[in-house]
Amino acid sequence: MKEKVLSILKESGGYVSGQELCERLGVSRTAVWKAVNALKESGYEIESVRNRGYKLKDSPDVLLAEELHSLLKTEWFGRDILYFETVDSTNNEIKRQAEHGGREGLLAIAESQSAGRGRHGRMWQSPAGSGIWMSFLLRPDITPEQAAGITLVAAMGVAAAVREELGLPAQIKWPNDIVVNGRKLTGILVELSTDMECINYVAVGIGINVNNDSFPEEIRDKATSLFAECGHKVSRSRIVASFGKHFERCYKIFMEDKDMRRLRVEYEAALVNKNAEVMIIDADTEKRRRALGISDSGELIVEDADGNTENIRAGEVSVRGVYGYT
Numbered sequence: 001m002k003e004k005v006l007s008i009l010k011e012s013g014g015y016v017s018g019q020e021l022c023e024r025l026g027v028s029r030t031a032v033w034k035a036v037n038a039l040k041e042s043g044y045e046i047e048s049v050r051n052r053g054y055k056l057k058d059s060p061d062v063l064l065a066e067e068l069h070s071l072l073k074t075e076w077f078g079r080d081i082l083y084f085e086t087v088d089s090t091n092n093e094i095k096r097q098a099e100h101g102g103r104e105g106l107l108a109i110a111e112s113q114s115a116g117r118g119r120h121g122r123m124w125q126s127p128a129g130s131g132i133w134m135s136f137l138l139r140p141d142i143t144p145e146q147a148a149g150i151t152l153v154a155a156m157g158v159a160a161a162v163r164e165e166l167g168l169p170a171q172i173k174w175p176n177d178i179v180v181n182g183r184k185l186t187g188i189l190v191e192l193s194t195d196m197e198c199i200n201y202v203a204v205g206i207g208i209n210v211n212n213d214s215f216p217e218e219i220r221d222k223a224t225s226l227f228a229e230c231g232h233k234v235s236r237s238r239i240v241a242s243f244g245k246h247f248e249r250c251y252k253i254f255m256e257d258k259d260m261r262r263l264r265v266e267y268e269a270a271l272v273n274k275n276a277e278v279m280i281i282d283a284d285t286e287k288r289r290r291a292l293g294i295s296d297s298g299e300l301i302v303e304d305a306d307g308n309t310e311n312i313r314a315g316e317v318s319v320r321g322v323y324g325y326t
Ligand code: BTN
Pocket: 088, 089, 090, 091, 092, 113, 115, 116, 117, 118, 119, 120, 122, 124, 126, 132, 133, 134, 135, 186, 187, 188, 189, 205, 206, 207, 208
């Protein structure tokens, strides 16, 4: 009920009478009044004026399910939402839910994570309130090899959301870091549960630095946040809603061919490495190459000084810029 009242108030932007709310929702005045009070308790500023009704004046920067549901314009992303004040890792939560029959699109989102994980076994700092720490569940009918593309699709969703909501020049560092002005804004951790050549489920985890105003010493010169880039506090729920919309759009296209062929132009338009010199770093070797773009399956196509090309698979090597992170 809270969710529906919130959604009507948001849609209207002005006063909505108690009578109208009752009629549209098919409930009593008392039920509407209770829902309004519950919203106020969650931090929403709602004005009630006799003979005019209710007006939403301000929304808190919360990631509660009702706030997200009132903004999401998706078919299946975020149909089910689990919100945590704190959780070990939203990726772990999605895996637990997946094992118990969670539906595709289930979103787990937390104010903070006590054991946030990054790629290559690193830890991911997830302080309370400043970022978006979320994971969602996919159950695609594809092979584990094809699933490598999902990480690129997730990166496209974040880059498109940041550009749409804030007009910032968000770019993708292959395969899936989002960078703004050369610094890392977002990390993506995609984990698969497989059975022979089949996928049971995929947990897509995304960490976006949103309102952080400082970073720990060790990542200070390579990390950034939306706040640091645009100079004002940003609504995390709007970014999540925009991400959901763009992810669904791109994922639908991806699933038509189960690869990146129809997304290549959009992906490469955001690719910070396109036509740039990169270092390909293997266990103990470093090769300098020019990155040309991506293949249908999402590999990075690189060229050496003699014009010989090679496809690099995500996860096998790491790629960085010649003069720094990008
Ligand atoms: C990276 O190393 O760049 C990937 C970082 C992924 C972090 C996100 S935050 C939400 C989700 N839960 C986790 O434990 N990790 C991912």
